[in-house]
Amino acid sequence: MTAIRVDDLSKSYGHFSALASVNLTVEPGERRAVIGPNGAGKSTLFNIIAGQRLPTSGDIYVYGTKTTGLRPDAMWTHGLSRTFQRNQLFKNLTVWENVELACAARYRGWAGFAARRSNVSALERDIVDVLEQVKLAHISSAQVTNLAYGAQRQLEVALALAGKPKILLLDEPTAGMSPAETEAMLSMLSRLPRDITMLIVEHDMDVVFSIADAITVLNLGEVLADGSRDEIRANEDVGAVYMGRQRREA
Amino acid sequence: MTAEVITPRRAGSYPIRIGIPFAVVMLLLAIGPLVGLPKFLQSLVVEILTFSLLALSLNVLLGYTGLVSLGHAAFFGVGGYALGIIASRFTPDIAITLPAAIAATVLLAIPVGWLSIRLSGFYFLMITFAFAQMVFVAAFRWKRLTGGSDGLIIPAPTLFGVPVLQGSQQFYFFTLAVFAICCVAMFAVVHSQFGRTLVGIRENTARMRAIGYNVRRYKLAAFLIGAAFSGVAGVLNALFNLFIAPESAHWTQSALVLVMVLIGGAGFFVGPIVGTAIVIALQYWLSSYTEYWGLVLGLLFIVLISGAREGVTGLLVQIYRRSHRATP
Numbered sequence: 001m002t003a004i005r006v007d008d009l010s011k012s013y014g015h016f017s018a019l020a021s022v023n024l025t026v027e028p029g030e031r032r033a034v035i036g037p038n039g040a041g042k043s044t045l046f047n048i049i050a051g052q053r054l055p056t057s058g059d060i061y062v063y064g065t066k067t068t069g070l071r072p073d074a075m076w077t078h079g080l081s082r083t084f085q086r087n088q089l090f091k092n093l094t095v096w097e098n099v100e101l102a103c104a105a106r107y108r109g110w111a112g113f114a115a116r117r118s119n120v121s122a123l124e125r126d127i128v129d130v131l132e133q134v135k136l137a138h139i140s141s142a143q144v145t146n147l148a149y150g151a152q153r154q155l156e157v158a159l160a161l162a163g164k165p166k167i168l169l170l171d172e173p174t175a176g177m178s179p180a181e182t183e184a185m186l187s188m189l190s191r192l193p194r195d196i197t198m199l200i201v202e203h204d205m206d207v208v209f210s211i212a213d214a215i216t217v218l219n220l221g222e223v224l225a226d227g228s229r230d231e232i233r234a235n236e237d238v239g240a241v242y243m244g245r246q247r248r249e250a
Numbered sequence: 251m252t253a254e255v256i257t258p259r260r261a262g263s264y265p266i267r268i269g270i271p272f273a274v275v276m277l278l279l280a281i282g283p284l285v286g287l288p289k290f291l292q293s294l295v296v297e298i299l300t301f302s303l304l305a306l307s308l309n310v311l312l313g314y315t316g317l318v319s320l321g322h323a324a325f326f327g328v329g330g331y332a333l334g335i336i337a338s339r340f341t342p343d344i345a346i347t348l349p350a351a352i353a354a355t356v357l358l359a360i361p362v363g364w365l366s367i368r369l370s371g372f373y374f375l376m377i378t379f380a381f382a383q384m385v386f387v388a389a390f391r392w393k394r395l396t397g398g399s400d401g402l403i404i405p406a407p408t409l410f411g412v413p414v415l416q417g418s419q420q421f422y423f424f425t426l427a428v429f430a431i432c433c434v435a436m437f438a439v440v441h442s443q444f445g446r447t448l449v450g451i452r453e454n455t456a457r458m459r460a461i462g463y464n465v466r467r468y469k470l471a472a473f474l475i476g477a478a479f480s481g482v483a484g485v486l487n488a489l490f491n492l493f494i495a496p497e498s499a500h501w502t503q504s505a506l507v508l509v510m511v512l513i514g515g516a517g518f519f520v521g522p523i524v525g526t527a528i529v530i531a532l533q534y535w536l537s538s539y540t541e542y543w544g545l546v547l548g549l550l551f552i553v554l555i556s557g558a559r560e561g562v563t564g565l566l567v568q569i570y571r572r573s574h575r576a577t578p
Contacts, residue, residue, distance in 0.1 A: 050460070076462035088457040090450060101450045104443055105462040163462055 001064045003028045003167055003197040004049065009058030011044050011221075018044040019221045021058070026167075028063075031198040033212035035205070037241060040218040042201045043085070043171070049199070050082045050169055051075040062167065076105070079166030083156045085175060085201075089144050096140040098155060099127045102162030126162070134158040134188055150181030154188065161192075168192075170200045174207050186210055209233075217241075265441065268519065276430050283419050292422045298530050299429040300486045305510045305522030306436055307479030312508070313516035314440050315472040316452030317367075320504050321378030324385040325477040327499025329355045329484025331389060334402040334494045342405040344414065348485060355481030356474055363473035367466055370455070382501045389496035401495035404488055415489060425486055432479055437519060439475060448472050509551055515561030524563050 006024040010017065019041045026032045034042050047053040049060055051072040059068045062078045070078070090098050103126040131137040134154045144152065153173065160168055173189065174182040182204070189198075189211055202208050208215065215232040217225040225235045232238055283292055304326050311317045332354035333347045341347070366377045389396045396402055407415050415421045439445055447468055450458045458465050488494045497503065506529070514525020529547060536543035558565040 071464075072459040073462050073464050076460070082460055084457075084460070088454055088460065090453040090457065092453055093449070097446075101446065101458075102461040104446070107443070108463075159457065159461055 001028070002026065002061070003030065003063060004199065005061040006045070006049065007059045007061070009045070009048065009060065010056045011041075011048060011053065012056045017221050019048075019055075022218070022221070022223055024216055024223070024226075026197055026199055028166075028197055029194050030214060031200070031212050032214045032216060033200045033202055033208040034216045034218060035202065035208055036218035036224070039220070041221040042218055044221075045218065046082075046169060046171055046199075046201050050080065076163055076165075080169065081160040081163045081165035081167070082169035083160045083171055083173060085171040087152050087156050089152060089155055089159070091144045094141055094143055095131070095136055095147070095155060096127060098144060099130050099140075099158055099162055102159040103127050103130065105163060130158050130162045133161060133192075135184070150177055150184065153177060153181070153185060157185075157188070165196065167197045167199065170198060170202075172202055173200065174202065174204055182207065265437070268437075272433070272520075276426065279426055280423070283422055289418055292418055294530070294534060296422055296425045296486075296490055298527050299425050300483050300490065301507070301510065301530060302523040302526040303429055303432055303486065304480055304483035305507050305514070305526045306433065306519075307476045307483065308507050309511050309516060309519075309522045310436065310440065310448075310472055310476040310479070312511055313518070313521065314445060314448040314452060315469060317370075317469065317472070318375050318508070319378040319476075320375050320501055320508065321362075321380070321382030321385075322476065322480055322507055323501070323503035324378075324382040324499045325355050325359060325480035326484040326487065326503065326507075327385055327389060327494070327496070328358055329481030330488035330494040330498055331396055331402065331484075332481075333485050333488045334404040335395060337405050337407070338402065342407050343411070344407045344409055344489075347407070351485050352478055352481045355484070356478050359474050359477030363470050363477070367469040367473055379501055379504075382499060382504055385499045386496050386501070389499055396496070399496065401493055404492045404494065406492060407489060421490060425490070428482065428486060432482055436475075436479060440519060444468075444471070509547070511561075513551060513554055513561055515563030515565075517560055518563040518567070521561050521563040525561060528562065 002025045004024070004026040006022055009019055009022045009024075011019040022041070022045060024034075024045075034045060036042050044053065048055050051067070051070050051074065054069055059066055061067065062075070062080055065078060067075060067078055067080075072082075090101065093101075100123070103123055106126075107123055127140075128137065131140055134157055136151060136154055136158060139147065139151065144155065147155065153176075157170070157173060160170075170189075174185050177185060186207065192198075198211070200208070200211060202211075209229055212229060214228055215226070216223060217232060217235075217238050219241045224241060225232060225238050227235070279295060282295070287295075304323070307325075308319065308322045311319050311322070329351050333351035336347045336350050362378075362381050366374055366381070369377055390399055392398070393400075406413060415424055440448070447458070447463060450463070451465055451468055455465055484498065487498065510525040510529045511522045512525065513528055514523065515521030528550075532547055532550070533543055536546055540546075554561060558568075560567075
């Protein structure tokens with residue numbers, strides 16, 4: 001069963017078509033990148049899959065369940081977590097408190113309350129696990145506003161990981177990072193368990209080629225190409241519209 | 251790899267640090283009448299405690315959830331009116347009037363909350379304002395039920411047929427006990443995982459949704475909790491005066507409570523109590539000199555909001571932290 005299936009997805013804003021009949025499948029455990037020039041519709045597609053936006057037409061399935069139009073919190077219950085292009089953190093709280101809020105989401109309701117009461121350290125253990133996973137344990141007591149940008153991006157990923165997702169949507173995870181910070185982020189992402197399916201929107205082609213197993217290229221709201229890294233590298237059309245190869249060759 | 255430093259988020263001693271001074275103040279207030287606290291000061295304390303409860307209930311919305319309501323006093327009014335109507339038409343027995351009045355407040359808060367939490371920011375403020383005005387107009391116009399502009403005289407309360415809360419001292423202790431219980435309950439709520447979730451919603455609603463929280467459900471819960479405690483304050487106010495008038499639900503009452511919370515410090519649990527004490531004490535003190543006491547209050551508000559956004563409590567906390575940092 002596919003992890004994510006997007007069927008004939010379209011999104012229009014008035015007369016402007018941001019997405020036109022986009023089809024996409026992401027297999028379980030796959031790491032797929034969605035790339036494309038500015039205005040290609042990457043963010044629109046990403047936000048519709050995450051439940052932030054409603055499509056004009058078309059459907060989305062997560063592990064076979066139709067999730068079209070579900071709110072982000074409902075998408076989360078289907079095992080889908082996301083990061084944001086611009087950090088969406090709890091700036092006035094500490095790193096620990098940020099991760100705690102995200103981890104505690106799994107301990108809600110009476111069942112969660114009972115579980116927490118019976119094992120008070122379970123939540124704290126989860127928090128420590130996530131902090132260690134993203135290498136932020138040593139600064140867990142720091143307030144978010146005092147963190148370096150790179151650490152804030154890592155925390156952004158930590159909040160998504162805290163939900164123990166089956167599918168992780170990463171919206172430009174290395175945007176604005178220095179080369180060293182990018183390297184650290186890539187290293188962290190590559191260490192994540194392979195059973196987490198990843199869908200990544202990213203501009204940096206080095207990042208895309210180092211993380212993704214498969215790549216979907218969008219252009220003007222349509223799928224231009226879809227394939228493995230090597231196939232996309234060799235694709236003339238992609239080179240023309242995205243990498244500017246044609247212009248350079250001319 | 252093991253973490254170098256893991257610092258748990260909370261100091262576990264916080265409830266103790268705030269609980270001990272709170273218990274001391276409650277104890278001092280409890281022995282006050284026994285060592286000759288004048289009657290007018292007892293009335294002042296009752297008024298401060300009642301309005302502190304109202305301000306604390308607003309703080310669940312404002313300080314913890316980030317929802318600025320301009321209609322919170324409507325629940326204060328509804329609590330009082332519900333008690334007054336039941337007492338004057340059916341029975342003044344507080345075993346019935348108290349829970350019924352609070353239940354009536356919560357019942358009204360369900361549709362109002364359901365509707366208003368769908369909006370945020372300015373729109374939430376305006377819808378709560380409109381609701382408060384509807385309650386005010388209903389109280390003002392529905393003369394047969396509410397007494398209209400003349401207000402509603404409330405029969406003296408009984409408990410299982412026996413008159414209770416007749417003397418001012420008896421009522422003083424009753425208010426103190428209700429206030430203490432409500433404070434402990436609200437403290438437990440805002441310092442629970444639920445309370446931390448409300449803070450998360452205040453800080454970043456989009457992220458809370460993305461990490462799996464049904465934000466509307468939490469906002470509605472906060473709204474109902476705030477309304478319930480506001481209803482308790484309304485009940486206390488009605489029982490204290492044995493009278494209720496439409497002005498108790500007017501939006502200006504909501505605005506005054508908002509000012510109390512902001513002057514005290516919305517981000518702090520004790521902030522609304524501090525703010526209420528300052529505003530009511532100023533009102534008493536200044537009104538003996540001038541009828542324009544509101545001008546002074548307005549000036550204080552402007553100065554505080556300009557210079558100390560976190561209110562008096564925030565200012566005191568800052569001073570305390572600085573002095574501790576300065577100490578070698």
